[in-house]
Amino acid sequence: MTIDIKNPSFLLDGEEVPFTEGQTVMEAALTAGSYIPHLCFHPELQAHGSCRLCIVESDNRLHASCTLQANSRLKVSSQTQAINKMRKHIVQMLFVEGNHICPSCEFSGNCQLQAMAYELDMEEGHFHFRYPKREQDASHNDIFLDRDRCINCELCVRASRENDAKNVFSLGGRGTETHLCANSASGKLGDTSLDVSDKAANICPVGALLINDQSYVTPKEDRVYYQTSISLRGNRRPKEIE
Amino acid sequence: MRVQRVGPYPIAKPPPAQRLIGSLLANKRLPRHALLQALGMLQYHCGWISPNHLSDLSRFAKLSIGEIKGIIEFYHFLSLQPPKPYCIYLSTNIIDRWQRAGLDLSLLEENENVDVKQTSCVGMCDQGGSLLINGLPLTGLTQERIEKINDLILRQEPLSQWPQDWFTVEESIHVKGPLLTNSIQPGDALNKARKLGEAGFLKILQASNLRGRGGAGFPTHLKWKACIDARGDQKYIVCNADEGEPGTFKDRLLLTSYLAKVVEGMCIAAWMTGASRGFIYLRYEYIYLLEKIQATLSACREQGVLDSATFDIEVMLGAGAYICGEESAMLESMEGKRGIPRIRPPFPVTHGLFDKPTIVNNVETFCNIAYLADDGLQAFIDNGNAGSRGSKIHSVAGDCERSGIYEYPFGSTVKEMLHGCGGEQAQAVQVGGPSGKLVLRADFDTPVDFDHVSSSGSFMVFGPGRDLKLVAQNFLHFFKDESCGFCTPCRVGTQVLAQHFDRVCEGLESQHEWELMNDIASLMGQASHCGLGHTAANPFIDWRDNNVTADSLSAKPEFIPVFDLAKATAYSRSLREENHDN
Numbered sequence: 001m002t003i004d005i006k007n008p009s010f011l012l013d014g015e016e017v018p019f020t021e022g023q024t025v026m027e028a029a030l031t032a033g034s035y036i037p038h039l040c041f042h043p044e045l046q047a048h049g050s051c052r053l054c055i056v057e058s059d060n061r062l063h064a065s066c067t068l069q070a071n072s073r074l075k076v077s078s079q080t081q082a083i084n085k086m087r088k089h090i091v092q093m094l095f096v097e098g099n100h101i102c103p104s105c106e107f108s109g110n111c112q113l114q115a116m117a118y119e120l121d122m123e124e125g126h127f128h129f130r131y132p133k134r135e136q137d138a139s140h141n142d143i144f145l146d147r148d149r150c151i152n153c154e155l156c157v158r159a160s161r162e163n164d165a166k167n168v169f170s171l172g173g174r175g176t177e178t179h180l181c182a183n184s185a186s187g188k189l190g191d192t193s194l195d196v197s198d199k200a201a202n203i204c205p206v207g208a209l210l211i212n213d214q215s216y217v218t219p220k221e222d223r224v225y226y227q228t229s230i231s232l233r234g235n236r237r238p239k240e241i242e
Numbered sequence: 243m244r245v246q247r248v249g250p251y252p253i254a255k256p257p258p259a260q261r262l263i264g265s266l267l268a269n270k271r272l273p274r275h276a277l278l279q280a281l282g283m284l285q286y287h288c289g290w291i292s293p294n295h296l297s298d299l300s301r302f303a304k305l306s307i308g309e310i311k312g313i314i315e316f317y318h319f320l321s322l323q324p325p326k327p328y329c330i331y332l333s334t335n336i337i338d339r340w341q342r343a344g345l346d347l348s349l350l351e352e353n354e355n356v357d358v359k360q361t362s363c364v365g366m367c368d369q370g371g372s373l374l375i376n377g378l379p380l381t382g383l384t385q386e387r388i389e390k391i392n393d394l395i396l397r398q399e400p401l402s403q404w405p406q407d408w409f410t411v412e413e414s415i416h417v418k419g420p421l422l423t424n425s426i427q428p429g430d431a432l433n434k435a436r437k438l439g440e441a442g443f444l445k446i447l448q449a450s451n452l453r454g455r456g457g458a459g460f461p462t463h464l465k466w467k468a469c470i471d472a473r474g475d476q477k478y479i480v481c482n483a484d485e486g487e488p489g490t491f492k493d494r495l496l497l498t499s500y501l502a503k504v505v506e507g508m509c510i511a512a513w514m515t516g517a518s519r520g521f522i523y524l525r526y527e528y529i530y531l532l533e534k535i536q537a538t539l540s541a542c543r544e545q546g547v548l549d550s551a552t553f554d555i556e557v558m559l560g561a562g563a564y565i566c567g568e569e570s571a572m573l574e575s576m577e578g579k580r581g582i583p584r585i586r587p588p589f590p591v592t593h594g595l596f597d598k599p600t601i602v603n604n605v606e607t608f609c610n611i612a613y614l615a616d617d618g619l620q621a622f623i624d625n626g627n628a629g630s631r632g633s634k635i636h637s638v639a640g641d642c643e644r645s646g647i648y649e650y651p652f653g654s655t656v657k658e659m660l661h662g663c664g665g666e667q668a669q670a671v672q673v674g675g676p677s678g679k680l681v682l683r684a685d686f687d688t689p690v691d692f693d694h695v696s697s698s699g700s701f702m703v704f705g706p707g708r709d710l711k712l713v714a715q716n717f718l719h720f721f722k723d724e725s726c727g728f729c730t731p732c733r734v735g736t737q738v739l740a741q742h743f744d745r746v747c748e749g750l751e752s753q754h755e756w757e758l759m760n761d762i763a764s765l766m767g768q769a770s771h772c773g774l775g776h777t778a779a780n781p782f783i784d785w786r787d788n789n790v791t792a793d794s795l796s797a798k799p800e801f802i803p804v805f806d807l808a809k810a811t812a813y814s815r816s817l818r819e820e821n822h823d824n
């Protein structure tokens with residue numbers, strides 16, 4: 001491969017992916033239409049690097065592609081059997097860590113975690129379910145927070161700070177006790193300034209932050225990830241609840 | 243801060259927050275980076291962060307109570323629960339458990355006036371049975387002493403009246419090398435370095451091939467060069483005194499008896515980089531050293547080694563979290579946040595504390611800098627070997643005759659070290675703590691250096707009668723308790739691995755679970771965000787590689803599933819019973 005300085009590119013699974021200065025591998029790949037699995041990344045927000053689904057291999061090491069700076073010497077593999085097996089384990093870990101109620105969940109079919117499980121051929125939890133006890137928060141008039149389904153991706157945290165200029169959320173605790181906090185005196189969502197039109201209320205990839213009157217508007221069989229895989233559609237919330 | 247002994251905690255009449263943290267306030271405002279410091283002080287003096295203090299902090303810091311609580315919950319030693327008059331912490335490290343093995347602590351556990359809690363290694367593995375009471379170490383436990391403690395607690399005798407000698411932490415140095423022998427006249431090391439000029443000293447540093455003593459072994463001259471070259475109106479020098487790796491207590495000695503040298507090393511770093519402020523990030527477990535450290539810093543000011551115009555050093559306290567020893571998590575913690583490791587690059591040398599270029603080095607590394615400047619290159623490289631120059635200070639503990647501090651040249655073998663401490667009988671040694679390596683008897687000729695088995699300073703000796711499976715189990719639980727929770731592989735992986743290894747210890751693991759543990763170990767090792775996750779499966783891997791053959795797995799007793807129906811439904815059944823009662 002020759003290095004073209006004006007139109008730099010790197011190799012992703014053998015294909016050339018063009019990038020512009022400062023882009024990460026994830027940003028460049030998504031722009032070019034190549035999907036790298038992810039949950040905590042969002043193109044409009046600062047990269048986080050926590051879910052680790054976007055791991056790719058380069059120089060015999062794994063990197064999170066959402067924080068890996070693109071450069072023209074890179075040769076990156078993403079869709080290998082070994083990496084997808086690890087990704088599957090990561091999704092399984094996210095499932096067993098929380099309490100996920102897919103069959104009865106309002107977000108079933110729109111959920112990116114569930115879609116990722118389909119994408120990676122996950123058939124069972126594999127690890128021992130942990131059945132944590134987590135608090136729910138129904139104090140807000142329009143928005144319901146069910147921590148049982150939260151995967152600690154901090155998308156809502158970042159959206160509130162970076163997009164809504166509000167700082168409504170933060171993560172608290174340590175290790176497996178890590179949990180989403182509402183930044184109010186009572187710790188309740190209803191006492192924050194979160195508005196139903198805020199980005200933070202409309203970004204959750206799973207069914208942890210639900211808009212009350214939008215549950216079940218679409219029959220299950222018509223929901224997005226029952227129609228299309230996440231690698232084709234991308235990590236996008238359905239129109240009707242955006 | 244004066245470290246007076248506090249206890250019984252002033253539960254009925256806690257002092258107003260302003261009195262305890264007044265020195266941190268500026269115009270009734272608490273700067274964000276002082277939040278953790280404020281929390282530490284309130285905790286130390288009151289035994290918890292009370293609702294009243296929380297709302298005071300919320301006002302001073304202009305942060306919501308919800309957010310502050312989230313930070314409090316990150317740190318082991320910060321509590322939101324009303325305390326009892328006294329609070330005891332017992333270290334969960336295997337060595338400490340063994341040291342307490344003959345002691346009956348049930349008296350204390352049943353005593354209504356005291357909470358007995360657990361925490362990871364408190365850095366007292368050479369002190370016999372020990373505990374922390376209201377934040378301070380109490381060493382050399384005997385049954386008789388436990389009974390006395392129990393009486394004092396029952397009577398609610400003020401901690402300040404308890405026998406002074408109970409609280410002493412004796413430093414026992416068994417082998418001194420160049421680092422511990424060299425004595426520096428105040429200002430000498432800095433002056434000698436200055437004479438060489440910046441470029442000159444950097445050359446010496448490079449030629450010495452000094453590598454960081456905190457665990458990672460990164461060449462110090464590269465780190466310093468990068469920080470010297472980094473652009474910034476302000477730069478910082480940070481000394482990592484978190485010493486969290488279980489079994490390590492060598493920084494405790496350096497902070498106690500060799501701090502002037504550490505300061506001098508930091509001064510050289512400041513002079514080279516142009517930094518005007520330095521910090522020592524001290525683990526909460528070593529709060530008992532705070533007064534002494536501050537006295538030494540004052541003495542350094544009197545001697546002109548430190549001064550506020552050129553370079554001065556402050557102490558910042560941690561609040562209990564192993565991950566805060568990881569340099570970028572430490573910087574987050576110093577900024578008053580939860581200690582979550584940052585995305586790297588950028589590295590601290592360009593974007594460190596408050597986003598400014600920052601040098602972070604271990605306590606011992608700064609000591610080495612001072613020694614190198616004072617005694618010169620030749621003396622320094624006379625010790626060790628090509629890949630690992632100089633000497634290393636080890637904290638030796640466990641099944642040996644003389645636990646304590648040993649300074650050996652790099653490249654000394656495990657066998658030599660065991661000979662030195664009277665641990666020849668050992669069946670195995672854990673070098674470098676749980677994140678390090680288990681060395682078995684057959685491999686005792688292995689040199690301890692960066693190229694063979696590398697050590698951050700912990701050397702735990704396991705005698706012939708010890709069950710190494712329980713050692714591995716203990717270490718896996720340590721990582722489970724200390725994962726910061728940021729990334730999926732480590733947050734969940736450490737939990738699941740510890741849980742399945744518990745089944746190994748009960749002799750119940752199935753072939754399926756065995757494969758599962760292998761999968762988790764390989765995932766954590768490769769896909770985690772930071773060094774904790776990368777090494778957290780090491781105890782499992784070492785144990786597996788040392789013990790497991792296809793045969794040893796095939797003869798398992800009857801399969802017992804992980805899923806326990808009675809346990810899984812206990813909560814819902816209890817709800818039903820509650821409803822019946824109503």
Ligand SMILES: Cc1cc2nc3c(=O)[nH]c(=O)nc-3n(C[C@H](O)[C@H](O)[C@H](O)COP(=O)(O)O)c2cc1C
Nearest residue numbers: 454455456482484485486567568569603604607773
């Ligand atoms: C989980 C974890 C814990 C660490 N704990 C410590 C520690 O307690 N003390 C320390 O000096 N370095 C610790 N380190 C290493 C630091 O990140 C860093 O490399 C070191 O402080 C740099 O100083 P040095 O180059 O002088 O060793 C830890 C690293 C990790 C990943």
Ligand code: SF4
Nearest residue numbers: 150151153154156204
């Ligand atoms: S509520 Fe949703 S967006 Fe927020 S951290 Fe949890 S999973 Fe992520």
Ligand code: SF4
Nearest residue numbers: 726728729732772775
């Ligand atoms: S590897 Fe563990 S300690 Fe490190 S960031 Fe991930 S969860 Fe935190």
